[in-house]
Amino acid sequence: MSTSGNAGTTTTSLSVNLNKVALVRNTRHLGIPSVLTAANACLAAGAQGITVHPRPDARHIRAHDVSDLSALLAKDWPGIEFNIEGNPFQNLMDFVRELRPHQATFVPDSESQSTSDHGWSFPDDAERLRPLIAEAKALGVRVSLFMDPIPEMMAAVKAVGADRVELYTEGYAASRGTAGEEAVLARYVESARAAHAAGLGVNAGHDLSRDNLTAFLRAVRGVHEVSIGHAFVADALELGYTATTREYLRCITEAQQQARPA
Numbered sequence: 001m002s003t004s005g006n007a008g009t010t011t012t013s014l015s016v017n018l019n020k021v022a023l024v025r026n027t028r029h030l031g032i033p034s035v036l037t038a039a040n041a042c043l044a045a046g047a048q049g050i051t052v053h054p055r056p057d058a059r060h061i062r063a064h065d066v067s068d069l070s071a072l073l074a075k076d077w078p079g080i081e082f083n084i085e086g087n088p089f090q091n092l093m094d095f096v097r098e099l100r101p102h103q104a105t106f107v108p109d110s111e112s113q114s115t116s117d118h119g120w121s122f123p124d125d126a127e128r129l130r131p132l133i134a135e136a137k138a139l140g141v142r143v144s145l146f147m148d149p150i151p152e153m154m155a156a157v158k159a160v161g162a163d164r165v166e167l168y169t170e171g172y173a174a175s176r177g178t179a180g181e182e183a184v185l186a187r188y189v190e191s192a193r194a195a196h197a198a199g200l201g202v203n204a205g206h207d208l209s210r211d212n213l214t215a216f217l218r219a220v221r222g223v224h225e226v227s228i229g230h231a232f233v234a235d236a237l238e239l240g241y242t243a244t245t246r247e248y249l250r251c252i253t254e255a256q257q258q259a260r261p262a
């Protein structure tokens, strides 16, 4: 898929994050719910990618999940994108070197964080990120940096060698229904424009749901990929994987049909 900065007529891909399937599985020694069963069901229903975030403490996705998913996608799902997220100064690069996923999303999480809650900081992080970005790209892996919606930082992300940014969307999700919603959304619109102008592709994720996804994509143009896990798995507990996947794909399609004027 193109990593260009073209915001033109990009169709947004749905990448299902399976962290929370693994979280439930890990509470017993029974192997259910199965991460691979979830992946197959979501992909059969039309999802275009799978995302995992194998944290160092293995609280949910474990190393065998990552290798099992990599093998499954290579064998049965050609063309489906595998996105591995993590901190490149912790365990992420081991997965990048061994499995060479389509995309690696660099996330600056400490091991003690309960979840991801911030993006990289430029110029502070630039020089230590640069060689790891170069190494991943030399292995044929697209690199996306997890970033807060700060338009002024997007040129620096490109300068350090990244292909894409993943806009951290918790701030947007939390603003929904508040007086500040439009102003917050405007920062994401401006950040995406700045990223595209710098020649970066734009991904988005964290706390996206079927309640907020359409409005986000209607406003923020040219998003290549949304990676969605927590709300998706919560919905799948009620609706099942197939219906949930179709509902999120419908949200994406609805946004593309109703895109706000640029």
Ligand SMILES: CC(=O)[C@@H](O)[C@H](O)COP(=O)(O)O
Residues within 6 Å of the ligand: 017, 019, 020, 052, 053, 055, 085, 107, 114, 115, 116, 146, 205, 206, 227, 229
């Ligand atoms: C980077 C990000 O926002 C998510 O991809 C992350 O995977 C969430 O991690 P948890 O599922 O551990 O909350």
Ligand SMILES: NCC(=O)COP(=O)(O)O
Residues within 6 Å of the ligand: 017, 051, 085, 166, 204, 205, 206, 207, 208, 227, 228, 229, 230, 231, 232
């Ligand atoms: N990069 C975001 C992701 O993969 C899933 O985040 P969430 O939907 O679990 O908040």
